Amino acid sequence: MVTLRHLAEQLNVSVSTVSKALSNSEEISKDTIERVKALADELNYQPNRVALSLKNNETRTIGVIVPNILNRFFAKSLFGIEQAAAEMGYSIITCMSNELFDKECDSISLLSNGSVDGFIVAVSEETLVNKKSQHLQQLIDKKIPLVMFDRNLNDITCDKVVIDDYKTTFDLANMFINQGRECIAFMSTIDDLNVGILRSTGYEQAISAHGQQTPIKLSIKKGLDYQEQIKEFLQEYPKIDVIIAADNISGTTAVNVASSLNYKIPKNLSIIGFADEVVSNLSVPKLSYINQNAVNIGSSALRLIVEKLKNKHLEKPHLKIKIPVDIVHKGTT
Amino acid sequence: MVTLRHLAEQLNVSVSTVSKALSNSEEISKDTIERVKALADELNYQPNRVALSLKNNETRTIGVIVPNILNRFFAKSLFGIEQAAAEMGYSIITCMSNELFDKECDSISLLSNGSVDGFIVAVSEETLVNKKSQHLQQLIDKKIPLVMFDRNLNDITCDKVVIDDYKTTFDLANMFINQGRECIAFMSTIDDLNVGILRSTGYEQAISAHGQQTPIKLSIKKGLDYQEQIKEFLQEYPKIDVIIAADNISGTTAVNVASSLNYKIPKNLSIIGFADEVVSNLSVPKLSYINQNAVNIGSSALRLIVEKLKNKHLEKPHLKIKIPVDIVHKGTT
DNA sequence: GTGAAAGCGCTAACAA
């Protein structure tokens, strides 16, 4: 690695002269600046980032902790985070909790020793279900900036980026009611998560408020065959004419299962899920979907934390940003 | 942030005493060690990682550059990398090239200034197609360890982790030939990538060697509707009784399109794709698949680079690790 | 216009 000292020695000047020359200091003669820059270019000098971090007490790196990158929503969020980070000259260190509280704690403590300037976190299922928050509270106590997204804890006071899960399914159910649909069902693989509960409640309250229908819900179990569970559900409630799927897998699966059972979609059965363009294309007909704009969620979270870092002296109030969702009608509504 | 100096001042000892005490040095009295550790615990002291990095000239961080994390294969690879890294006490800084050469270069130069100890890279489509390799050659010249996986360049001499793409489709085609299938087709969305070409060639040579059939290939175009393209292909070649899909989207799509056209799967039409359990479950019947063991590829790459870092003084020959694939028969074969 | 020195937080050789 080429250092300032290498340059200084070769040019017979001092390290500080080289440093100043490279930053175009007025103190240094034009001639020296040129000589220094020429050699720096030639040797492909790059200032050591670690030394700069130590000196400036900032790493320009953000720690990102997500539960599971195989979940397309988190993959997209991470994509948004990285993209925004690259634009702003930041790097991201990514850790995956695998939905485990302990791994989440380990990751946070591994990084909260100066490795990163702040954190973006979506907590694990375990953390959420057991409402554990000490590890995040510790960050706040240490005054390390924190932004939570999607999976957030009410106990923790920090900036948050979310979608309005409740309102989304509430509106959706009402939309179908207004279309004259008579048996609107709901299915979910994420019944234990706050976002899952909010989506479920939104659906339920819309149906109940209407008064003519009762909520019909399938809570899909993780270990078992999804297709079988959906098939049995459809057979148990043959009157179902709408399915609202709360996650990004069951919607597509439902379309394909229902098709194989010769349902006419969307004539006799409408299906909508939380998904995106790519997932939508995996079913015939193509799944209509709620686009959560995960990329946007991620980039908003990143910009928010960089904002906080730049104004660390100010004690700004904490924001809760709600990213709007899009309803995209394809072949199943 | 609590530093050694804080501890030292509070305890009226020197910084070096504190440092030694915390590392259980024999030089320090039991009593002092206890007092130091007690205070360190109380104040939740954590050694500053940046300072350690500067001192030791190693960051215990690996730079990971992938083309596109929304591709499930890379998401899984990244998962494997992170998991192995966490086990070995390493962090990863992730950059996404979005299949662009320039972004890839930027990421590499952003990180090759001491930010990371080494790189794990799967190059972008652009890099691959244009065979650009200067940016990677620069790493090698600087003696920064590099491991490439999946998308690798022949020009670059470094450690590599891959699967045997050619042999996989070659064997697959022969399997179907031996089953008596008479019209084996191939489809791909990745015809421009080396892995795509290898898979295509494997298929083609197996078919040609057999002599009774001619290769039938569909090169799926990115901008256009996948389902339409597959539908037209099936209608153009109604005799097709096997589809080998080279990527992780077209297999599932093909099953669902063929089902909607009333093909009897797998009786009259077998389909197999490069996919995994989760993707397989998205079609009815469930897609049979080649599991590339992406997680394993990722963790192998990580372990390989850590190995290199630990033996940086040794000039070991470069390895090319071939990760075996699994064929998983589900409902479409 | 240039250089010496201090300091970011840490470790380790050396001194006391």
Added chain:
DNA sequence: TTGTTAGCGCTTTCAC
């Protein structure tokens, strides 16, 4: 047993 010092690579204040 404890402390002093130097140094990792950099910036910046202060001398010259």
